[in-house]
Amino acid sequence: MAIEYPCKSPDINLGEGQENISFPMFLQRRFGPQSADLLSSPPKTAQTPQWAKGWPGKDTGSKSSLREQRILDTTMHDIFLYIGNYLADGQPKRDPWLKALDQLMPAHPFRDELRHPDEEPDKCSSYLWGSFMAAVADLDPQTMRQAVERPDSPAAINARNLIEKTIRRDLQSPEYRDIRYPRGRSGNNVHTIGYLLPSNAANTIQVLSDYAIKVINKKCIEEIMAQPNGPGKLRMLACFVGCASSPNLWHHPIVVRKCLMPLAETLKASLSLKHPQDAPSLIRENLIEVWDSNPRKDII
Incomplete structure (x- = not known):
């Protein structure tokens, strides 16, 4: 199950001329929406990360970078929300x-x-x-x-x-x-x-x-x-x-x-990505193993 938003979320001021938005909405604007898989197309909104604007779906082809960024951003969305909820007002031993x-x-x-x-x-x-x-x-x-x-x-x-x-x-x-x-x-x-x-x-x-x-x-x-x-x-x-x-x-x-x-x-149990693989498996396969298989040249 994905992390649930708290009933009362703090508002975040984006600066002069910008509206106050909830913390979950701020995370969505920064990292894109939560998602359970890498196959469905993300919703098209006015403010979305680059991977969401150009998401190619199942057939990534040369757009594998979008897939990698979606994995990272979706995972970070969940982690920020989890840590933010844990450190929210009223949590024991918060200071x-x-x-x-x-x-x-x-x-x-x-x-x-x-x-x-x-x-x-x-x-x-x-x-x-x-x-x-x-x-x-x-x-x-x-x-x-x-x-x-x-x-x-x-x-x-x-x-x-x-x-x-x-x-x-x-x-x-x-x-x-x-x-x-x-x-x-x-x-x-x-x-x-x-x-x-x-x-x-x-x-x-x-x-x-x-x-x-x-x-x-x-x-x-x-x-x-x-x-x-x-x-x-x-x-x-x-x-x-x-x-x-x-x-x-x-x-x-x-x-x-x-x-x-x-x-x-x-935090695997609280992360959104679950199908067909969970977030750690996707990070390992799509990022870490790719870095390992493409060792850099000319290390200084």
């Missing part, structure tokens, strides 16, 4: 989650630390935080728990060192700086997060790993860790932020692998 979410969201002041004044802006810099969250989601949950329990103990110090080491290892990997659509292999189809290139990575990784340790020491993280399956819940929150902060998941394979897939597996 630590909102505070943790605030800590994990992109920290814009760090841009000044990452970029030198004489450098050209990195055109793929907006993908950096998603890759960082993918590295956070890759952390071992029990190591996260050890890092906040008795913070001055040798075990906690060792856990924080391991967290920093894991983030450094991940962000040094080419796949974390890789920006390409599933069939992109080289040339104009492949881009790179400049901040994570070897020439820039040392400073970038130092800033981000320091920030990860700073976040782990926050009181709100400690409160989440004290809940049943706290480390797993924190990982899911990092996954959500990774998906939400990526400009385009269709171009961001590491976030689809490390962030979207864990969320899709965990």
